[in-house]
Amino acid sequence: MSRSGRSVQRAALTATLVAGALALAGCSSPGSSTPEESETPDASAPSESATPDCGTEPVTLKAYFETGFPLPSELAAEFEKQYPNVSFDIREDQFAVLTQSAPRVLVDDPPDLMRLPQMSELAKDGLLLNLDPYAEAFGWDEWPASQLEQMRVDENGRRGDGPLYAMGLNFSMTGVFYNKELAAQIGMTEPPKTVAELDGYMQAAKDAGLTPLAQFNGGATGGLAFPLQALMASYGDTSEINDWIYQAPGATIVTESNIAATEHLQRWVEAGYFADDVNSMDYAMMMSRFIEGDSVFIFNGDWESGNLDNQMAGNVGFFLMPPLEEGGSFGAMSAPLTYGISAYAANPDCAAFFLNWVATDETARTIAVEVGGSHPMGLADAYMPPIAEGSVTAETLAAGAAIGEQDGAMDFIANATGTVYAEGWTPNLQKLVAGEIDPVSLLEAVQAEYEREVG
Amino acid sequence: MPQRQTGPTSGLREVMSPAPGSPESRRRARRARRLRRDGLAWLLVAPAGIAYVLFVLRPMAQSVQFSFYDWDGVTQSTWVGLDNYVQVFQNSELYGSIVNAFELIVYFSIIPVALGLFTANTIRSFATSRLALVSRTVLFLPQIIPLVAAGIMWTWLYASNGTVNQVLRIIGLDRVTRAWLGDFGSALPAVGVIGAWVHFGLCMLLLLAGMTKIDPALYEAARIDGAGPVREFFAITLPSLRQEISVCITVTVIAALASFDIIYISTQGGPGNQTLVPGLAIYRLAFFSREVGLASALAVVLMVLVLGVVLPLQRLNREGDS
Numbered sequence: 001m002s003r004s005g006r007s008v009q010r011a012a013l014t015a016t017l018v019a020g021a022l023a024l025a026g027c028s029s030p031g032s033s034t035p036e037e038s039e040t041p042d043a044s045a046p047s048e049s050a051t052p053d054c055g056t057e058p059v060t061l062k063a064y065f066e067t068g069f070p071l072p073s074e075l076a077a078e079f080e081k082q083y084p085n086v087s088f089d090i091r092e093d094q095f096a097v098l099t100q101s102a103p104r105v106l107v108d109d110p111p112d113l114m115r116l117p118q119m120s121e122l123a124k125d126g127l128l129l130n131l132d133p134y135a136e137a138f139g140w141d142e143w144p145a146s147q148l149e150q151m152r153v154d155e156n157g158r159r160g161d162g163p164l165y166a167m168g169l170n171f172s173m174t175g176v177f178y179n180k181e182l183a184a185q186i187g188m189t190e191p192p193k194t195v196a197e198l199d200g201y202m203q204a205a206k207d208a209g210l211t212p213l214a215q216f217n218g219g220a221t222g223g224l225a226f227p228l229q230a231l232m233a234s235y236g237d238t239s240e241i242n243d244w245i246y247q248a249p250g251a252t253i254v255t256e257s258n259i260a261a262t263e264h265l266q267r268w269v270e271a272g273y274f275a276d277d278v279n280s281m282d283y284a285m286m287m288s289r290f291i292e293g294d295s296v297f298i299f300n301g302d303w304e305s306g307n308l309d310n311q312m313a314g315n316v317g318f319f320l321m322p323p324l325e326e327g328g329s330f331g332a333m334s335a336p337l338t339y340g341i342s343a344y345a346a347n348p349d350c351a352a353f354f355l356n357w358v359a360t361d362e363t364a365r366t367i368a369v370e371v372g373g374s375h376p377m378g379l380a381d382a383y384m385p386p387i388a389e390g391s392v393t394a395e396t397l398a399a400g401a402a403i404g405e406q407d408g409a410m411d412f413i414a415n416a417t418g419t420v421y422a423e424g425w426t427p428n429l430q431k432l433v434a435g436e437i438d439p440v441s442l443l444e445a446v447q448a449e450y451e452r453e454v455g
Numbered sequence: 456m457p458q459r460q461t462g463p464t465s466g467l468r469e470v471m472s473p474a475p476g477s478p479e480s481r482r483r484a485r486r487a488r489r490l491r492r493d494g495l496a497w498l499l500v501a502p503a504g505i506a507y508v509l510f511v512l513r514p515m516a517q518s519v520q521f522s523f524y525d526w527d528g529v530t531q532s533t534w535v536g537l538d539n540y541v542q543v544f545q546n547s548e549l550y551g552s553i554v555n556a557f558e559l560i561v562y563f564s565i566i567p568v569a570l571g572l573f574t575a576n577t578i579r580s581f582a583t584s585r586l587a588l589v590s591r592t593v594l595f596l597p598q599i600i601p602l603v604a605a606g607i608m609w610t611w612l613y614a615s616n617g618t619v620n621q622v623l624r625i626i627g628l629d630r631v632t633r634a635w636l637g638d639f640g641s642a643l644p645a646v647g648v649i650g651a652w653v654h655f656g657l658c659m660l661l662l663l664a665g666m667t668k669i670d671p672a673l674y675e676a677a678r679i680d681g682a683g684p685v686r687e688f689f690a691i692t693l694p695s696l697r698q699e700i701s702v703c704i705t706v707t708v709i710a711a712l713a714s715f716d717i718i719y720i721s722t723q724g725g726p727g728n729q730t731l732v733p734g735l736a737i738y739r740l741a742f743f744s745r746e747v748g749l750a751s752a753l754a755v756v757l758m759v760l761v762l763g764v765v766l767p768l769q770r771l772n773r774e775g776d777s
Contacts, residue, residue, distance in 0.1 A: 029524060030747070099743060103527070218725060219725045220723035276633075277634030278637070279637030279639075279725070280610075280615070280636040280637025418745065422744075433726070434638070436639060
């Protein structure tokens with residue numbers, strides 16, 4: 001056989017193999033056989049006769065929770081105790097895994113209850129059950145509207161309005177935790193009332209040889225978004241920030257007040273208020289440094305209240321980011337711990353009943369506060385468990401009430417789109433720390449990434 | 456190459472062809488036997504072949520197919536032609552990741568091979584002693600540690616109060632200390648050093664094995680001609696190791712271009728995308744942004760790049776042989 005003949009034969013063999021592989025791949029366009037077309041999911045409608053519940057027959061609720069957070073499992077255990085016919089089949093994964101597998105799991109192995117990542121795409125794609133009928137049946141529509149706002153998604157995937165697609169187990173809130181002993185060292189006897197006072201305390205800490213702020217900002221976690229958004233709320237209007245997060249038409253993050261806030265953050269960086277290794281510090285490292293007394297302040301959320309009360313009992317305090325001028329406006333990130341029901345779930349009624357129970361049962365509310373550290377969902381005057389005086393949990397709950405009065409609750413700027421955190425905020429905040437980008441370019445880069453997805 | 460024109464089967468066939476019988480029946484018998492033998496060959500190859508087609512070729516073909524669509528991985532896709540490829544080269548973040556991968560070749564390939572040559576040559580000089588065994592084992596150890604473990608270990612070493620900075624402080628280089636993985640200038644080299652540390656052992660061992668094949672008489676002759684150790688290395692050792700070096704470079708270049716684990720564990724692409732590599736970008740696009748089409752396009756580009764770098768290396772090696 002000649003050399004060329006051999007190569008012809010080889011080419012023919014390759015072609016056959018590739019063709020075979022293509023045939024196996026199925027040349028129809030990908031995604032053309034999702035269940036949406038083959039079977040229409042049972043449209044939410046709970047049984048008309050009475051409010052939905054778990055019945056008396058044995059029910060197994062398939063649940064998909066986030067690893068490392070004991071709250072949902074403890075609630076599930078208590079629920080099993082109160083309703084013996086219900087048992088939970090719980091699977092857990094890290095949040096990153098939840099994020100990447102959410103669409104597949106919701107279709108292929110539909111859970112009755114699932115901890116949700118950023119949910120606008122999931123709702124838009126019809127993977128989540130519309131909870132409006134349940135909201136009506138259980139009277140969730142009488143709760144403060146702001147509690148549910150973030151979990152409403154319209155047909156374009158915009159949040160803030162439209163049908164309800166998820167429910168919270170509680171809602172968390174962010175602000176500044178401080179180490180009381182170190183604070184006393186720098187002469188801080190009570191929380192700062194203005195941003196300038198906070199600046200002063202940071203400088204005092206720096207002058208005393210302490211690390212003012214060991215804030216996580218390494219790897220894929222741009223934790224400087226916490227202080228940045230807090231500053232944005234002090235400099236500007238929280239509703240504008242919310243509009244941007246909810247993808248209101250024409251919304252932009254590049255506003256005068258946001259630029260001023262970013263410049264303020266840059267001054268903190270330049271003054272050396274942050275630990276020098278923030279760009280390689282992850283969340284766990286931040287927590288261990290703060291607990292060990294290696295940082296005076298950290299920007300974080302009340303989901304750590306219970307943990308900090310245990311680990312630094314009596315030595316930890318909390319305050320909301322103060323306004324620019326005393327008595328001025330301020331805000332805090334506040335978001336429900338979202339759980340959804342798959343559009344293909346087997347026991348949606350029972351799952352919805354569980355979610356309602358979490359918000360209304362006294363034992364469940366106690367667990368939500370004591371284990372979760374955050375405020376339970378539900379009516380403003382609903383039962384609250386007694387909290388130890390002086391604990392940081394008591395402080396964060398009180399701060400939550402203050403934010404409620406101010407109407408200062410914002411969603412997290414990282415939640416505006418599915419990728420704006422990883423592709424927009426994180427790399428650019430890391431650049432800000434390294435002095436590689438100025439405040440305006442930072443916001444413009446984030447806006448460009450945002451528009452790439454919002455279109 | 457030309458010798459291979461008559462393959463082993465055809466040679467066998469002539470030896471075993473039967474003498475008696477008419478030409479016609481002989482031909483028929485031969486064909487039957489060939490069919491049987493070919494059939495058996497196909498049967499034996501089939502399990503591996505089917506697995507290869509199902510688990511290697513099919514996903515590859517699917518990636519190519521997906522790369523022409525805008526698809527979120529779940530819902531209906533739309534055909535977009537070459538748009539995804541255009542994006543790969545227009546998006547500075549994505550082609551930046553490719554540039555980073557090429558920079559990693561210095562650390563994953565060149566340094567391990569150069570150091571491996573030097574170390575192997577040194578070890579060869581006391582090859583039979585116990586010290587050689589110990590140093591071989593110690594230097595090869597990183598290769599058997601899972602990459603994830605290596606990544607975690609090095610993030611501790613690189614931490615601001617980690618071993619690297621402690622050592623620097625002890626020798627008075629306080630000004631050099633930094634958060635190595637969090638610093639814009641040092642993050643990529645720092646990640647590269649992890650790769651160099653991992654791949655060094657493999658290269659050293661391969662090269663050392665190659666050196667044992669070299670006829671000692673060559674060294675003797677060189678020494679008689681008055682060659683020193685340096686001359687010996689460049690005139691005898693290096694040319695004799697061409698094949699091993701080419702294997703080392705091929706393996707490590709692929710590891711550099713397709714790197715993922717070490718970076719995922721140590722920096723996740725940060726700070727500010729300084730250490731973003733195509734492997735990580737593909738993962739993020741496919742599983743976080745759910746842009747399966749764009750991820751597939753980047754994957755296809757990466758595959759072409761790897762082939763584009765590795766195939767010429769192979770050819771170079773083969774040409775050297777003939």
